[in-house]
Amino acid sequence: MSLTPFEPTGPRDCRLALHAEGVLRSFNEAGWIEAADVHVAARVAGLVAETDDRAVVALALTVRAAREGSACLDPSTVLPVLAASSSEDNAPDHQFADLLPTDVDDWLATIRSSALAAAEVLQVEHDLIYLDRYHREEVQVADTLRARGELPDLPVDDAVLEAGLARVFAGDSWHEQREAVRAAAGRRTTVLVGGPGTGKTSTVAGLLTLLVEQAEATGRRRPTIALAAPTGKAAARLQESVAESVAGFADPADRERVGPLDAVTVHRLLGWRPGSSTRFRRDRANPLPHDVIVVDEASMLSLTLTARLLDAVRPGARLVLVGDPDQLASVEAGAVLADLVAGYQDPAPHQPPPAAPPNHSPVVRLRTSHRFGQRIGALAAAVRDGQEERVVELLRSAGTDDGDEGLDGGQDVAFVEVDSPGAAEKALRGHLLGHASRLRELALREDAEGALRELSAHRLLCAHRDGPWGVSSWNDRVHRWLAETTGYHGRQYAGRPLLVTANDHRLGLYNGDTGVVVLGDEGRLVAVFGDPTDPARYGIGSIGDAETAHAMTIHKSQGSQARHVTVLLPDADSRLLTRELLYTAITRAQHHVTVVGSEESVRAAVTHRTARASGLRHRL
Numbered sequence: 001m002s003l004t005p006f007e008p009t010g011p012r013d014c015r016l017a018l019h020a021e022g023v024l025r026s027f028n029e030a031g032w033i034e035a036a037d038v039h040v041a042a043r044v045a046g047l048v049a050e051t052d053d054r055a056v057v058a059l060a061l062t063v064r065a066a067r068e069g070s071a072c073l074d075p076s077t078v079l080p081v082l083a084a085s086s087s088e089d090n091a092p093d094h095q096f097a098d099l100l101p102t103d104v105d106d107w108l109a110t111i112r113s114s115a116l117a118a119a120e121v122l123q124v125e126h127d128l129i130y131l132d133r134y135h136r137e138e139v140q141v142a143d144t145l146r147a148r149g150e151l152p153d154l155p156v157d158d159a160v161l162e163a164g165l166a167r168v169f170a171g172d173s174w175h176e177q178r179e180a181v182r183a184a185a186g187r188r189t190t191v192l193v194g195g196p197g198t199g200k201t202s203t204v205a206g207l208l209t210l211l212v213e214q215a216e217a218t219g220r221r222r223p224t225i226a227l228a229a230p231t232g233k234a235a236a237r238l239q240e241s242v243a244e245s246v247a248g249f250a251d252p253a254d255r256e257r258v259g260p261l262d263a264v265t266v267h268r269l270l271g272w273r274p275g276s277s278t279r280f281r282r283d284r285a286n287p288l289p290h291d292v293i294v295v296d297e298a299s300m301l302s303l304t305l306t307a308r309l310l311d312a313v314r315p316g317a318r319l320v321l322v323g324d325p326d327q328l329a330s331v332e333a334g335a336v337l338a339d340l341v342a343g344y345q346d347p348a349p350h351q352p353p354p355a356a357p358p359n360h361s362p363v364v365r366l367r368t369s370h371r372f373g374q375r376i377g378a379l380a381a382a383v384r385d386g387q388e389e390r391v392v393e394l395l396r397s398a399g400t401d402d403g404d405e406g407l408d409g410g411q412d413v414a415f416v417e418v419d420s421p422g423a424a425e426k427a428l429r430g431h432l433l434g435h436a437s438r439l440r441e442l443a444l445r446e447d448a449e450g451a452l453r454e455l456s457a458h459r460l461l462c463a464h465r466d467g468p469w470g471v472s473s474w475n476d477r478v479h480r481w482l483a484e485t486t487g488y489h490g491r492q493y494a495g496r497p498l499l500v501t502a503n504d505h506r507l508g509l510y511n512g513d514t515g516v517v518v519l520g521d522e523g524r525l526v527a528v529f530g531d532p533t534d535p536a537r538y539g540i541g542s543i544g545d546a547e548t549a550h551a552m553t554i555h556k557s558q559g560s561q562a563r564h565v566t567v568l569l570p571d572a573d574s575r576l577l578t579r580e581l582l583y584t585a586i587t588r589a590q591h592h593v594t595v596v597g598s599e600e601s602v603r604a605a606v607t608h609r610t611a612r613a614s615g616l617r618h619r620l
């Protein structure tokens with residue numbers, strides 16, 4: 001957790017808790033905790049009659065940490081930051097320094113003997129401070145993984161496997177996939193990691209096919225398979241790419257083995273119950289019936305969802321978690337995939353693979369990218385590895401791409417160096433309006449397939465929702481340019497790109513799904529989503545929560561890709577600007593990426609890492 005205070009914009013700043021008292025008031029006014037943290041801490045401390053201010057502060061800071069994605073509070077990183085700020089000349093004048101714990105051990109001892117700990121609201125372990133819920137979940141995840149790892153491997157006929165590998169992954173270029181399937185075939189748990197285009201999905205397709213073949217060869221029942229991902233969009237993509245990989249196998253029998261597979265969201269797989277985000281129909285007492293469970297985009301799994309998933313997987317089932325640990329983590333608490341990779345001590349992608357991986361480790365890493373053009377892959381790798389100078393050099397040697405060519409050809413990496421939203425607007429207008437106009441033309445021609453293809457041709461990504469570099473203002477800009485060109489000023493129009501913002505299980509539309517409004521029968525507007533060759537159509541009125549998507553946040557774009565991605569970087573002091581954010585944005589691009597912003601912002605992104613406190617890596 002990187003602790004920075006907010007600066008109240010004035011006495012009416014909504015982050016200030018007007019009725020806060022005592023120590024919570026001081027920490028709130030100093031910007032270390034927000035109103036939401038104050039309310040939770042005050043209420044819970046009141047319920048358990050906590051009288052020690054240092055325990056109350058720990059509770060509020062731990063609530064803040066969870067809100068920002070950490071599973072716990074690490075006092076050894078937080079206390080020095082608080083202490084340094086209290087000694088600054090401009091430190092707030094409210095005995096802030098007097099309220100600080102003196103040292104980490106003292107603070108931890110205070111919490112251990114507090115009423116909050118006695119009531120099991122706070123837990124202290126490995127010198128980390130947890131809210132009880134996240135502590136329980138972290139222990140459960142580690143215990144379940146350890147218990148699964150201690151069971152003997154599942155039976156595999158090596159001769160059949162080797163013959164199968166030689167068929168589905170023939171040739172030198174597929175040696176990493178052969179190795180990965182060899183490692184995963186008998187394991188109950190596999191964590192398959194790799195950057196974009198490293199052949200993760202191909203590995204999954206090969207593994208599933210060869211597991212079915214194993215059952216055929218040994219007379220066992222065919223394994224039942226579940227494919228899932230944290231979002232509907234990612235699930236749809238997984239289904240599509242597994243089917244594509246299977247269709248590419250040379251042997252017709254291999255193309256038939258797994259049969260058609262439907263991918264679903266993890267929530268749906270576990271039997272989501274309306275009104276509860278943490279309780280599911282599937283759990284230890286009523287586990288998933290499947291023999292093989294594959295979860296893609298596992299970097300987006302929160303600690304809570306991972307705990308529920310592991311709870312629902314039978315010990316005898318194979319679980320395969322697939323993802324890229326360098327991407328942005330879940331919006332909720334936990335960075336489970338990155339923790340697993342760190343906890344099992346898998347070397348970073350730019351380091352040589354271990355000569356002999358620890359045999360208890362379920363982590364299998366694919367290292368070679370097979371998709372990107374050279375420059376886009378090199379840029380993604382340099383960002384991922386924090387090579388600031390190399391990133392700047394790669395961008396500087398790229399073109400400027402201020403025309404429209406980037407959409408159909410031209411540079412695979414472009415850098416539009418601007419230091420103000422006005423300059424960005426000037427540089428990007430032609431580009432963005434061209435794409436929006438093409439969408440509109442196709443939509444007016446009732447060409448749903450063409451409009452959906454155009455939609456995935458380009459995506460404008462922002463770090464923020466609001467502000468001059470944010471999604472709202474760029475949506476407004478493109479809308480205004482389009483209105484100026486077409487003369488149509490309404491908010492609902494043919495060619496309007498849509499982003500679904502809440503799951504609608506009834507319609508089969510999920511948070512993050514993108515579609516477009518097109519002209520349908522009898523001149524009515526309809527919204528189309530999904531596979532361009534077989535689009536799902538919805539009456540405009542039936543779509544509940546959706547917004548215009550000329551631009552979207554990088555967070556929302558996770559799990560999806562576009563041929564050309566334009567990334568707008570905010571000012572260098574933005575708290576959201578991190579290495580993981582820039583890496584995630586760049587790796588959404590299949591063929592072209594245009595980075596728009598200042599060199600200072602690029603450098604800030606590459607040097608700032610998202611720090612999420614967690615004890616999971618110590619427990620594995």
Ligand SMILES: Nc1ncnc2c1ncn2[C@@H]1O[C@H](COP(=O)(O)OP(=O)(O)OP(=O)(O)O)[C@@H](O)[C@H]1O
Nearest residue numbers: 173174195196197198199200201202203241370371
């Ligand atoms: N070892 C390989 N040799 C040659 N081509 C490969 C190899 N592995 C993958 N590919 C090709 O690279 C492309 C990307 O592969 P795949 O979709 O399996 O990667 P991925 O890691 O799942 O990608 P992402 O998750 O980023 O979409 C596919 O066209 C695939 O056929």
